[in-house]
Amino acid sequence: MEFAMQQIDNTLEVRMIGRFTFSENQKFKTILQHALASKPSVVVFDLSKVDFIDSAGLGMLLLAKDEMDSVNASILLRGAEGQVKKMLNVSCFEVLFGMA
Amino acid sequence: MTANLATIELPDTPEGGQHPHLKAAVDAALLVVLKTLPMASDLVEKNACDLSGKFKSLAEGAQSQSEVVQQVIDLANNLSYEGQKISLFEFSQILERALNDAVSKILYVSKMAISMVYSLDEAINSLGEIETFTTRIQTINKQTNLLAMNAKIEAARAGEAGHGFAVVANEVRQVSKEVNALSAEMRSGIERVTQSVRKGYTTLQEVATTDMSENINAKEKLDKLMDALLTQNASFRNILQGSADASRELSQTISGMTMVMQFQDRNSQLIQNSVNAIREVEKQIQLLERTDIKEEAALDIVKNMTSVFTLSELKSQFLEALPASMRISIHGTDTIPGAASTDEEIELF
Numbered sequence: 001m002e003f004a005m006q007q008i009d010n011t012l013e014v015r016m017i018g019r020f021t022f023s024e025n026q027k028f029k030t031i032l033q034h035a036l037a038s039k040p041s042v043v044v045f046d047l048s049k050v051d052f053i054d055s056a057g058l059g060m061l062l063l064a065k066d067e068m069d070s071v072n073a074s075i076l077l078r079g080a081e082g083q084v085k086k087m088l089n090v091s092c093f094e095v096l097f098g099m100a
Numbered sequence: 101m102t103a104n105l106a107t108i109e110l111p112d113t114p115e116g117g118q119h120p121h122l123k124a125a126v127d128a129a130l131l132v133v134l135k136t137l138p139m140a141s142d143l144v145e146k147n148a149c150d151l152s153g154k155f156k157s158l159a160e161g162a163q164s165q166s167e168v169v170q171q172v173i174d175l176a177n178n179l180s181y182e183g184q185k186i187s188l189f190e191f192s193q194i195l196e197r198a199l200n201d202a203v204s205k206i207l208y209v210s211k212m213a214i215s216m217v218y219s220l221d222e223a224i225n226s227l228g229e230i231e232t233f234t235t236r237i238q239t240i241n242k243q244t245n246l247l248a249m250n251a252k253i254e255a256a257r258a259g260e261a262g263h264g265f266a267v268v269a270n271e272v273r274q275v276s277k278e279v280n281a282l283s284a285e286m287r288s289g290i291e292r293v294t295q296s297v298r299k300g301y302t303t304l305q306e307v308a309t310t311d312m313s314e315n316i317n318a319k320e321k322l323d324k325l326m327d328a329l330l331t332q333n334a335s336f337r338n339i340l341q342g343s344a345d346a347s348r349e350l351s352q353t354i355s356g357m358t359m360v361m362q363f364q365d366r367n368s369q370l371i372q373n374s375v376n377a378i379r380e381v382e383k384q385i386q387l388l389e390r391t392d393i394k395e396e397a398a399l400d401i402v403k404n405m406t407s408v409f410t411l412s413e414l415k416s417q418f419l420e421a422l423p424a425s426m427r428i429s430i431h432g433t434d435t436i437p438g439a440a441s442t443d444e445e446i447e448l449f
């Protein structure tokens with residue numbers, strides 16, 4: 001997976017590309033540390049270029065939610081398609097996260 | 101009957117009064133009519149009641165058929181589970197909740213595993229720091245060793261006086277060796293812990309990564325099941341509506357028919373009134389031959405006959421059939437209360 005981060009005002013946008021699995025945990029930690037340091041009020045994960053996500057990837061998003069909740073920031077998920085969309089659907093993520 | 105009587109040539113009356121044969125024949129004919137009319141009325145009434153009863157049971161049949169349709173649909177839509185009735189829709193919701201619960205547990209475990217990975221990262225960082233401490237210990241140890249060597253050389257130079265110093269220098273070298281061995285053990289200990297932690301990563305990867313394709317399949321099937329149940333519910337509703345409509349139409353038709361059957365009430369009233377009129381005529385027949393009846397008494401007799409017609413419809417017909425002059429003397433006016441008959445019909449139903 002590759003990722004790019006861009007902060008505009010209070011919104012941190014994280015665009016992710018490729019597969020989002022357990023192997024990405026170190027990259028995701030970098031994102032998480034950046035998000036905690038830059039203190040945005042909203043973090044948007046753009047998943048439109050993610051073609052596969054597994055339970056570990058979903059677990060990382062849940063962990064990010066816990067971390068962001070603890071600093072009163074919210075997470076929006078955007079642009080999920082195909083397998084990723086199905087995984088978010090079966091996990092009822094639309095209840096836990098905002099959908100942009 | 102009157103026409104027939106008129107054409108028959110009668111013998112002369114013996115004493116200028118009624119002819120006894122004629123009187124007997126008229127009485128006999130009236131008797132037959134008086135017996136027949138109520139029979140006809142009874143016949144109509146009996147059959148009308150019979151038909152009404154059949155129509156009623158037809159209506160009840162249609163009603164209970166509609167209830168049976170309702171029961172069948174109710175049964176088709178519900179499951180009996182541990183003495184409780186649950187609808188298929190509720191059942192699929194229970195399944196969906198169970199699936200959601202299972203998925204959220206999988207994801208909770210994944211989240212915790214990732215969280216554990218991040219904690220182990222911290223542990224490995226700390227181990228790395230400890231490893232640099234052992235390197236520093238070894239550096240210090242080398243210096244200590246060097247100092248001990250120098251001390252030993254200086255002790256040898258000092259001769260006999262330095263002998264004790266040489267012993268201390270040897271002890272210091274011995275301690276330095278032990279510290280060196282300890283430091284090496286620490287390094288290998290740290291190495292072993294690091295290895296274990298790295299193994300832990302592999303385990304955590306397995307814990308965090310669950311194949312969820314079956315969950316996705318189950319979810320998709322459940323969604324389709326829900327849609328199918330909603331469609332089925334809608335078509336059941338249509339069937340029930342159709343059945344209810346049909347039964348309502350049927351019972352409306354049947355109550356219309358029952359209304360029509362009430363003609364027999366009217367019929368028996370008409371017959372009863374006719375019978376009463378004939379009885380009155382029978383009574384008055386003997387007065388026809390008498391010539392000594394005064395005008396007033398005659399009018400009273402006609403008034404009595406008028407009052408026999410309790411149905412206003414028949415009374416109107418009677419009054420209409422009278423000559424106009426008589427009508428005014430009896431009724432007080434020339435107008436005939438024709439509208440009253442309509443009121444009576446309304447009262448009947």
